[in-house]
Amino acid sequence: MSIGRSPAAGSRLPRLLLGLVAWTAGLLFFFPVLWMFLTGFKHESQASTDPPTWLFTPTTEQYEAIFARDFAPFLVNSATSSLLSTLLVLALAVPAAYALSLAPVPKWRDVLFFFISTRMMPAVASIVPLYLIAKSLGVLDNITMLSLVYTAMNLPIAVWMLRSFLMEIPREVLEAARVDGASLPVQLTRIVLPMIAPGLAATALICFIFAWNEFFFAVSLTATRAATVPVFLVGFITSEGLFWARLSAASTLAALPVVIAGWVAQKQLVRGLSLGAVKG
Amino acid sequence: MTATVTAPAVRRAPKKDASPPRPRGRWRRRLPLLPALVLTIALTQVPFVFTLWYSVHSRNLLRPGTDRFVGLANYAKVFTDSAFRNAAVNTVVLTSSAVVLSMLLGVALAMLLDRRFFGRGIVRTMLITPFLVMPAAAALLWKTSMLNPVYGLLNWALSPFGVGDLDWASRYPMATIVMVLVWQWTPFMMLIVLAGLQSQSPEVLEAARVDGAGWWQTFRFVTLAHLRRYIELGILLGSIYVVQTFDAIFMITQGGPGQATTNLPYFIYLKAFRGFELGEAAALGVVVVAATIVIATFALRLISNLFSSEGMGA
Known part of the structure; x- marks a missing residue:
């Protein structure tokens, strides 16, 4: 853990107060998530009350109801698309990154910026053709x-x-390995991959988070067979009306994998979010 | 956790470009790059070419067989459509206010977290959580449990201040969306700024203190100067994501009331998937990309500076 900032200029009281402010801010930001978690264990009649219900006997009836309503396929679709895309990304990105760093191609800089420029292009600009192409190839909802x-x-x-x-x-x-006569495959598998293993994990985490949470493509390109968890949640806006407890239970399940992964890998998060520019 | 910035990119190998390898060697170098490049082009550039093509055709999914070339008619429709201008303005307002507000809050929270206090790890964990929660789930949570006029927790918490059954999403739709986005994006800004703060050398701060600089002066002239790069990076990356906001609008306001919170992504979505006017939606897409290219040119130059200048290596 990092060293705290130099001993605060003030006495103990301001420091205590600042700690208190930090705790208040943390609780405020976290509270909606906590409330969602709690509401998922309420009866429907306790979920929307004025004033809010703080004390209640937890029930798992909402979770049972969700799974009775075929929530599982949506979870499976989310897991499949997130994991599959993450694996594919790593398989494609590792060689590409290698060709842009250790053994750079000519004009590597342009290529690097080409990649990031595609991320700036709004998804909406390509959604119409993606939809039509997928439709004509019969891979809509796939x-x-x-x-x-x-x-x-x-x-x-x-x-x-x-x-x-x-x-x-x-x-x-790498130079030393080369001098010792290590071939390229040996260099790559024995030196490069082990050394970037933490980086691979961080990259995988970020890709997983973005894929798992993605909604726009999911709602545009899938219908029933390939629909993911966020698409399931949309159903609550229209058909479910005021089933807040059930919605909260479903939302909790939807958010849980990424929240836990993010909590565990906090240190990698900064590095990933800043595209590798900032070390956390 | 030692927070430093990645080693300066001096080791990157531009000098190697000076002596181009022989053609065969060059292709061997290019080979590992190709699969990624091909997929990226196939799924981002090729569709855009199609977008261009569709944008000069009239095509409605509900009336198959009516597909015909219409020249620039779709563009004319886009530019004379006041709803388009409205969506463009909304996009700018939404993005800039959400990004600026979350950066201000992010800096404040990072300053608070950049000091030792009881339970700092827990507070940090709590603060990053909103960013991790699936945006669609977060949006529904706000729409229901938090912002409902009668049963929502926000109005309950504000009731001592005389706030009654206020319907936030219809009275202050834009502010509501911005609030949800700020809740979501502040952790992102905070994490980047915090990493910046922790890479600050204690000696410089100590020197400022010895020179008699007060807290505010130190913050204003030493810390902020050091943080500038991190703040720019956060604003830039935040904007790239926030400008594409879709989930919160789809879930909370459906772009309304009226058109009050319709931004460009949601506008194009409506045109394509609710109105089935694919030609017009494609023309909209082209216009948005053209605008993005102008903005992105500046952004890329900024990124290039951020990543190449010493201290923040790419």
């Missing part, structure tokens, strides 16, 4: 198609991140 779209969406981020990790490998280490 989980592989959705995974490919997520792969293209996350690839620029992954290339930038992985490149920043590859650049950190000391040149001398």
Whole structure:
């Protein structure tokens, strides 16, 4: 853990107060999520009351109801598209990042900026043709198609991140291996991959988060068979009316994988979010 | 956790470009790049070419067989459509206010977290959570449990201040969306700024203190100067994501009331998937991309500076 800022200029009281302010801010930001979690364990009649219900006997009836209503396929679709696209991204981004760092192609800089520029292009600009092409190929509402779209969406981020990790490998280490007669495959598998393993994990986490939480492509390109968790949640706006407790239970399940992954990998988060520019 | 910025990118290898390898070697170098490049082009550039093509055709999914070339008619429609101008203005207002507000809050929270206090790890964990929660789920949570006029927690919490059953989403639609986005994006800004703060050398701060600088002076002239790059990076990346906001609008206001919160992504979505006017939607897409290119040119130059200047290596 990092060293705190130099001993605060003031006495103990202001420091205590500032700690208190930080706690208040933290609780305020976290509170809606906590409330969602709690509401998921209420009866429907306790979920919308004025004043709000704070004390109640927890029930799992909402969770049972969700799974009785075929929530599982949506979870499976989300997991499939997120994991598949993350694997694909890594498989494509590692060689690409290598060709943009350790063994750079001519004009590597232009290529690097081409990648990031595709991330700036609004998704809406390509949604119409993507929809029509998918439709004519018969891959609308198809989980592989959705995974490919997520792969293209996350690839620029992954290339930038992985490149920043590859650049950190000391040149001398590779040089020494080369002098010792290590072939390229040996260099790659014995030196490069182990050294960027934490970077790979961070990249995978970021790609997983973006794919899991993605909604626009999911709602535009899927219908029933390939629909993901956020699409399931949309159903609550229209058909479910005031089923807040059930909605909260479903939302909790939807958010849980990424929240837990993010909590566990807090240190990698900064690096990933800044495309590798900022080390956390 | 030591927070430093990645090693300066001096080790990047531009000098190698000076002596181009022989053609064969060059292709061997290019080979690992190709799969990623091909997929990216196939799924982002090729569709855009189609977008251009559709944008000069009239095509309505509900009337198959009516597809015909219409020249620039779709563009004419776009530019004479006041709803388009409204959506463009909304996009600018939404993006800039959400990004600026979350950056201000992010800096404040990062300053608070950049000091030792009891339970700092827990507070940090709580603060990053809004960013991790699935945006669609977060939007529904705000729409129902938080902002409902009668049962919502916000009005309950504000009731001592005389706020009655206020319907936030219809009375202050834009502010409501901005609030939800700020709640979501402040953690992002905070994390980047916090990393910046923790990479600040204690010696410089100590020197400022010895020179008799007060807290505010130190913050204003030393810390903020050091943070500038991090703040720029946060604003830039935040804008790239926030400008595409869709989930919150789709879930909370459906672009309304009227057109009050319709931004460009939601506007194009409506045209394509509710109105089925694909030609017009495509023309809209082209216009948005043209605008994005102008803005992105500046943004890319900024990124280029951010990543290449010493201290923040790419």
